[in-house]
């Protein structure tokens with residue numbers, strides 16, 4: 001493969017100083033210089049255009065530069081980009097809290113804003129631990145999560161990720177360990193979870209799970225019965241249940257929340273990624289009124305002990321309000337359901353190719369799992385997709401699509417065709433057997 005056209009100066013000189021995420025900078029090829037976006041397209045500095053299959057880490061659900069969101073950001077920036085949320089109120093944040101609460105009748109009546117998914121999860125953990133503390137059960141500070149899970153890159157969230165495949169083995173032991181169980185997919189694993197809860201409830205604040213799909217763990221799907229089992233056990237033992245809907249939430253699986261399609265209600269849940277349509281950093285932690293109630297008292301120390309500088313940022317909340325409008329005005333969920341009918345059938349030809357382990361998907365997620373054996377193979381695949389004019393970025397053992405919900409049909413076809421063409425090239429080059 002060629003190295004591509006010459007990179008612009010700002011990229012090569014800045015590369016000497018920037019520290020990139022999850023990138024081995026000694027060996028990684030230079031990233032592509034993106035200079036403009038529109039819909040599902042990314043324009044590069046050399047004039048090439050890529051069809052985007054990833055929506056910028058699963059966030060740009062309305063495509064890039066949607067005029068309704070751009071206008072909302074522009075208006076809010078001209079009026080008031082930010083004021084602190086203590087002692088001062090701003091309309092976008094208060095309106096957004098009300099709208100998010102309306103999306104989640106009963107379950108998420110109280111909304112706390114932060115700026116990233118990881119911090120939203122940290123806030124959920126703090127809510128759960130302080131909930132018990134305020135009730136006088138001061139020993140309940142541990143959490144239980146599930147194998148295959150991913151909840152973020154900060155210390156408390158790292159301790160909840162899959163201990164082997166969760167990206168964070170270098171930090172094992174830095175944060176206090178938590179309980180990691182198998183998802184209760186059958187009676188045996190349900191009994192195992194029951195036994196842990198039976199033993200550990202006096203120290204447990206909450207159980208946390210990504211409902212219906214474990215995203216960064218490799219797009220691993222489970223069905224609603226798994227969540228129903230977890231809910232039943234949490235109720236039986238008196239433990240709070242947190243749904244991390246940072247990936248599954250706001251349409252990705254075809255309903256606004258995975259909790260809604262599963263018919264299972266959490267006590268606390270988190271949103272981020274698509275919350276601003278992928279334009280500005282914002283996350284929300286939503287708690288039921290029953291959780292919030294435990295923070296009401298005449299003692300200051302019973303209030304939620306958390307307050308990031310940019311909580312309730314007016315600019316990001318204005319973008320989020322505009323993003324929510326689009327779910328109604330442009331019928332996004334129908335578009336996701338149409339994608340569900342397109343993605344997996346279009347990827348299905350891969351199933352019988354050498355090196356292919358599985359083809360799966362749900363909603364606006366399509367996955368081809370490969371027998372990827374080395375980082376060199378991943379790098380080769382990533383570069384080859386770019387050469388083919390698409391931005392598809394495999395990780396772990398999967399090649400996946402999480403496009404904008406409103407991606408044009410022709411662009412979906414381009415993405416799927418690229419995968420169906422390039423997987424056999426990869427298999428031949430790296431000598432994969434059937």
Ligand code: PLP
Nearest residue numbers: 116117118150151152215246247
């Ligand atoms: N939780 C889930 C389910 C996620 O998928 C992610 C990110 O991929 C996070 C938490 C962390 O979000 P952020 O990267 O915004 O910190």
